[in-house]
Amino acid sequence: MVITKISIKEQVYEYLKSSIVRGTLVPDTIYSEQMIADELQVSRTPVREAIQLLKHENLVEIYSNRGFGVKAISSADIEEIIEARLAIEEFGIRKLVRDYRSEKGQEALHQLERCIEQTKEAADSHHQYEFSESDVAFHRLLVAFTENPYLMQVSDMIHTKQEQATVHSLHDADRMAKAIREHERILTYLRTGDEPGAVRAFEEHMQVTREILHAAETVADN
Known part of the structure; x- marks a missing residue:
């Protein structure tokens, strides 16, 4: 990939963030600024600035005079992500x-439809x-x-961290189908103005998400 547009820092940032989500950049590996710049x-300046943005989003760790590494998602991260999403998205619902x-x-x-x-x-x-991008777009609308x-x-920061853990679970066609049904159920309640139903459907969706995140963490640990 060659960067050609004006906003170099933002493009480097988006490239690195996408690489983290897709698993091209992985935990337990140290990457150098020069390697990315090359x-x-x-x-190296826009690379360094992009890495600082990613550090602010809790996606990477910076090792002095060595480079940076992708920060693995922990059990505590998972619970904090779910708690934050429940608070923010339920408010939107x-x-x-x-x-x-x-x-x-x-x-x-x-737009949700x-x-x-x-x-x-x-x-x-x-x-x-x-699929992951459209799934996130649904929740961003809320x-x-x-x-x-x-x-x-x-919310944007939370979803990026979550995508890092879950995107590879989407190889499972059954999980994709179930996620679609869960979104459809939320939308059905929204269309009829059923607040308790919409909130309940969303909370159940979040419980499934919690289980998937913990399962992905277990696989990563193994």
């Missing part, structure tokens, strides 16, 4: 349910990374309805 044909008849609410429901269609297309094509930029920023 690979992308850029100077409650706001959406209470405003679902408005033009803004109907547009949000339409489109995300589900995209996950189905990705599942049919066995494209786990595209967060977006909070209309709180701070919550959206935290």
